[in-house]
Amino acid sequence: MSWLLTRTLVAMLAAVVGVMIGRAIGGTFEEGRLGGLFGGALSVAAVVLVDAWRGQQLLSWLRGAQDRAAPRDAGFWGELGYRFERAMRLRDQAIVTERVRLQQFLSAIEASPNGVMLLDGGDQIEWCNSVAADHFGLDPVRDRRQRLTNLVRSPAFVSYLQKGEFDEAIQFGDALGRRMFSVLVRPYGEGMKLVLSNDVTERERADAMRRDFVANVSHEIRTPLTVLAGFVETMSDLPLTEVERRRVLTLMAQQTDRMQALVADLLTLAQLEGSPRPAADRWVSVAGLLQRASVDGGALSAGRHQITVRGGDDAEIAGSDTELLSAVANLVNNAVRYTPEGGRIELRWQWREDGGADIDVSDTGPGIAREHLGRLTERFYRVDGSRSRDTGGTGLGLSIVKHVAQRHGGEIDVHSEVGKGSRFRLRFPAARVRQRGADAPAAEAASGAMA
Structure with a gap:
């Protein structure tokens, strides 16, 4: 409250001085009382005008770009200008700091091997990294503020996004059928969405190869096992001559050797794939x-x-x-x-x-x-x-x-x-x-x- 007391004292002092000067001048013309009132009023008006001029200077600075220092007047307006300037400089520093942090955060997302996309409440693209742009066939700059469902034509993804049930990820392929993507959507904020995408082409190919491998192994083993089972049933149910019995045993031995060779090759492959490379010093x-x-x-x-x-x-x-x-x-x-x-x-x-x-x-x-x-x-x-x-x-x-x-x-x-x-x-x-x-x-x- 020191500024209020100071300004009050200044106004009172100006009024007293004005009254004294006014009475002195008015006494000369035998109008001392009227001169005192006029002098006091004039002094207070002068103080108010000076104060208004200083306030106008500060207001003009605030309305401008604040690219220069605030008015450095003494007293209330000088203090107020200093406070405004300091607050604005601190604000600008905080904005710069937050921008740097945001840029670092976006750079980290940009370096991610997964796609990241931000959608607003209307499913318009707020931002996406280059990986997401590649997955969805977008331009990260040109397509910003565009509605995602107008740019991505996959019916499965559009239905998934519009349905609003995001408990599980969805998979869909590109237009050429060469790549497969897994997409997961997470709501956040006021109706906004975070779209995470991952290229699972190699994983799907590996899974397909694994399924084919298991199917092939099952088929390769089932064939000799079927033959062996048939021969065992034949030897159990039918009376065979010695020549027939020897022939059946020979065929059974061949099928057994075939299964043993298959198992041996499978074990060899498993060992090759699961062990480190041979040393180069032997x-x-x-x-x-x-x-x-x-x-x-x-x-x-x-x-x-x-x-x-x-x-x-x-x-x-x-x-x-x-x-x-x-x-x-x-x-x-x-x-x-x-x-x-x-x-x-x-x-x-x-x-x-x-x-x-x-x-x-x-x-x-x-x-x-x-x-x-x-x-x-x-x-x-x-x-x-x-x-x-x-x-x-x-x-x-x-x-x-x-x-x-x-x-x-x-x-x-x-x-x-x-x-x-x-x-x-x-x-x-x-x-x-x-x-x-x-x-x-x-x-x-x-x-x-x-x-």
Whole structure:
């Protein structure tokens, strides 16, 4: 209240001084009383005018852009201007701080791998990050303040948004059917909505592959089990001669071997997918690797094919001996199964100019049509299903080969022409292969081959 007391005292003092001056002047003209009243009134009016002028200055500053300092008068108006200016500066600082925080928050949402969109009470787009714009096919700047249902044509999503029941997420695909999105809406504020979207294309594809895998495994196992059950029932219900009994037992043994091979390949795949990559400090002799794969293929061929090995005498591969042998042996066994009697099968090691190397397994079999080449390494994919089962294949061999190659930093390449045979090539990077030095002890070669 000090400002009120000060202003009151100033007004009273001005009135007293005005009265005194007015009486002095009025006394000269024998009108002292009237002069005193006039002088007091004039003094108070002068104080009021000065006060009004100072208030007008402050008011003009407040009505302006406040880009300059407030009037620095003494007394009440000066204090009031200072208080206004200080409050406005604090307000501006708070606004700047909040803008920075908002920008940081929006930047964090922008960096999110999920889509985030804000809708107002009329389902108009307030803001969305680039991920949400990509999911819904929007322009984050041009489409702002547009009604979302006018821009997104998916009937499932439009119905979901308009229905207003957001307990569960909804999934819908893009116009081309190539991508699948999961969208969840959460209400907030006064009728506003937060739309969260997530690209689940890969997850859905993986789930589909998993379902197909389970269905294929079930089918592959069910077939020999059905055959075995039929043979068991036959042996239990029908009197069989010794020749018939032996034939049935032989067929049952074949189906049992088929199931055992399938289970073994499934376990191999599970181990490859669930274990870390082989270390790059354990070196395997290529010559020993190719020779052992050739021996396994020769046992399966039983002399019906000509199997040759070329190259690799001075080479080594860094990795798992067991996995590498499994991959090469699978390729050789496939070549033996599908190459007619009298055909040729060759295992070859070749260095590349970039320092890497390849293991080729080629045959003179019937070859594979071009449309099948891209899918050969898929699990249970067969060019000719009935023929593959007749040869004893599980449909998992090439998938195992692909996984082994990838775990050693390489890849599998297939070249085949119908009627001209096939070539399966394992390509290894330079970091995984080396040439054995001439002075390396023979014992190291033996240990590398047998590790």
